[in-house]
Amino acid sequence: MHPNDLPAHSVETSTAITVAEGDGIGPEIMQATLRILDAAGAKLDIQQVEIGERSYLAGVKTGMPEAAWTSLRDTRVFLKAPITTPCGGGFKSLNVTTRKALGLYANVRPCVAYAPFVPTRHPGMDVVVIRENEEDLYAGIEHRQTHDVVQCLKLITRPGCERIVRYAFEYARRHGRKKVTCMIKDNIMKLTDGLFRQVFDEIGAQYGDLERDTMIIDIGAAMLADRPELFDVIVTPNLYGDIVSDITAQIAGSVGMAGSANIGDQCAMFEAIHGSAPPLAAKDVANPSGLIHGAILMLLHIGQAEVAARIHNAWLSTIERGIHTRDIFGPKSSRKLVGTQAFADAVVGRLGHKPEELTSVRYESVPTLPRSPATRLMPLIPIAHKQLVGTDLFLHWRGHDIGALATRLEQTQQGSGLALEVITNRGVRVWPNGFPETFCVDHWRCRFRGEHPDATAPADLQRRVIEAGLDVVKSENLYLFDGEPGFSAVHG
Numbered sequence: 001m002h003p004n005d006l007p008a009h010s011v012e013t014s015t016a017i018t019v020a021e022g023d024g025i026g027p028e029i030m031q032a033t034l035r036i037l038d039a040a041g042a043k044l045d046i047q048q049v050e051i052g053e054r055s056y057l058a059g060v061k062t063g064m065p066e067a068a069w070t071s072l073r074d075t076r077v078f079l080k081a082p083i084t085t086p087c088g089g090g091f092k093s094l095n096v097t098t099r100k101a102l103g104l105y106a107n108v109r110p111c112v113a114y115a116p117f118v119p120t121r122h123p124g125m126d127v128v129v130i131r132e133n134e135e136d137l138y139a140g141i142e143h144r145q146t147h148d149v150v151q152c153l154k155l156i157t158r159p160g161c162e163r164i165v166r167y168a169f170e171y172a173r174r175h176g177r178k179k180v181t182c183m184i185k186d187n188i189m190k191l192t193d194g195l196f197r198q199v200f201d202e203i204g205a206q207y208g209d210l211e212r213d214t215m216i217i218d219i220g221a222a223m224l225a226d227r228p229e230l231f232d233v234i235v236t237p238n239l240y241g242d243i244v245s246d247i248t249a250q251i252a253g254s255v256g257m258a259g260s261a262n263i264g265d266q267c268a269m270f271e272a273i274h275g276s277a278p279p280l281a282a283k284d285v286a287n288p289s290g291l292i293h294g295a296i297l298m299l300l301h302i303g304q305a306e307v308a309a310r311i312h313n314a315w316l317s318t319i320e321r322g323i324h325t326r327d328i329f330g331p332k333s334s335r336k337l338v339g340t341q342a343f344a345d346a347v348v349g350r351l352g353h354k355p356e357e358l359t360s361v362r363y364e365s366v367p368t369l370p371r372s373p374a375t376r377l378m379p380l381i382p383i384a385h386k387q388l389v390g391t392d393l394f395l396h397w398r399g400h401d402i403g404a405l406a407t408r409l410e411q412t413q414q415g416s417g418l419a420l421e422v423i424t425n426r427g428v429r430v431w432p433n434g435f436p437e438t439f440c441v442d443h444w445r446c447r448f449r450g451e452h453p454d455a456t457a458p459a460d461l462q463r464r465v466i467e468a469g470l471d472v473v474k475s476e477n478l479y480l481f482d483g484e485p486g487f488s489a490v491h492g
């Protein structure tokens with residue numbers, strides 16, 4: 001019997017999925033992937049939706065028509081090709097919007113080297129990056145506050161950290177991994193990244209069977225690029241995860257090879273990690289492997305493990321036979337240069353085969369990606385006692401005499417229960433005892449503290465400062481939580 005004639009699946013019923021073919025190289029890599037899924041016997045009931053650039057140009061300002069949301073809420077499984085996101089203006093990133101709107105908090109990006117068949121300097125690497133997917137600078141909360149200054153809010157939440165960190169440890173355990181490395185920058189961002197590390201330590205302590213390790217992101221990324229074999233599972237906030245997963249995919253062989261699963265409690269989205277590569281579009285040169293791997297992760301998620309293994313082994317066998325697209329073609333390791341569709345044909349032709357030298361895969365017929373065990377658990381720490389101790393007022397002020405500004409503020413504060421403690425510019429103290437050398441912009445943080453200020457004191461003070469003719473662009477109250485400051489100290 002020809003391998004392709006083997007019964008491909010034991011799954012009786014089809015699973016409804018939503019498919020978007022995306023922009024740029026999206027349509028051609030999606031076509032290649034769907035042909036492989038079909039030939040392998042995946043039981044799928046496909047709802048095709050159009051999102052992204054074409055939708056935007058057709059007048060849907062968000063790039064995401066209502067019909068697409070309806071389908072997603074119906075199927076709860078999304079196989080998505082890359083979308084072009086306009087830089088600077090235009091519609092917001094649909095990837096970010098979809099991840100956040102559907103609560104897809106965990107982005108799982110396995111990156112494996114296929115040496116010696118795909119050229120790489122890191123033949124031993126097998127790393128999974130688990131990236132927090134909803135928070136951090138990707139909350140998309142940005143403001144222009146003054147003539148000189150724009151800001152982006154970095155939001156890190158305890159429930160968000162607990163979910164992603166627990167997910168990473170559960171993932172490591174279920175996949176027989178040995179170590180989880182946390183990458184953060186808590187030497188600088190002591191509260192935000194500090195919280196991520198703290199939760200990592202708290203939850204990690206519950207997984208005594210797994211080794212754990214924490215690295216500052218800069219040296220962590222450098223070590224990852226140089227010696228990826230030292231890493232196993234990495235868990236990290238959104239922005240760092242975005243960057244390190246591209247590094248990881250690229251040094252494994254090509255950014256075109258890695259797939260990604262975006263997992264939430266109720267929905268999941270599967271994609272390639274790369275973008276829409278506009279210069280390669282409609283040339284039949286793109287590597288469809290990233291999306292194929294995304295589709296394999298999807299099959300595992302919906303319980304079609306046998307089909308997933310069939311495709312994965314056929315793909316490994318194709319790679320091993322040196323049938324390669326341009327991005328991974330090497331004169332020593334490749335035998336045949338193929339385009340996108342011919343690569344898919346080769347995979348289809350190898351269905352039923354296993355690799356001979358690369359390790360073949362076997363998947364169990366249970367979803368291998370747990371659905372948010374963390375959200376069902378009790379919070380790790382009791383609710384803290386919160387005590388108001390002051391307020392930071394941010395002013396738009398174009399003057400130069402900082403002493404005079406301080407005097408004006410001190411006149412307004414009388415009787416408010418709050419007293420001016422320090423003025424900073426871009427986080428550096430400029431009053432009292434500032435340095436004339438410090439470069440200043442038109443954005444001043446004025447910190448007021450009090451012994452036991454009334455709850456209305458910050459608003460009262462803000463009103464007085466505005467009435468004194470100063471331009472308050474923002475305020476942040478200062479609290480102690482169980483006696484610990486919930487705000488950063490002033491440097492300088």
Ligand code: NAD
Nearest residue numbers: 081082083084085095255256273274275276277286287327
């Ligand atoms: P990109 O990933 O599209 O391309 C980066 C490099 O990798 C390019 O040299 C490209 O030719 C190459 N490459 C990417 N995929 C490949 C493949 N399958 N085969 C062979 N080579 C491949 O990144 P970019 O150029 O920064 O972004 C292009 C667009 O994609 C932007 O609009 C960006 O916002 C968007 N994007 C979308 C997603 C997504 O939909 N999930 C992710 C990243 C970027």
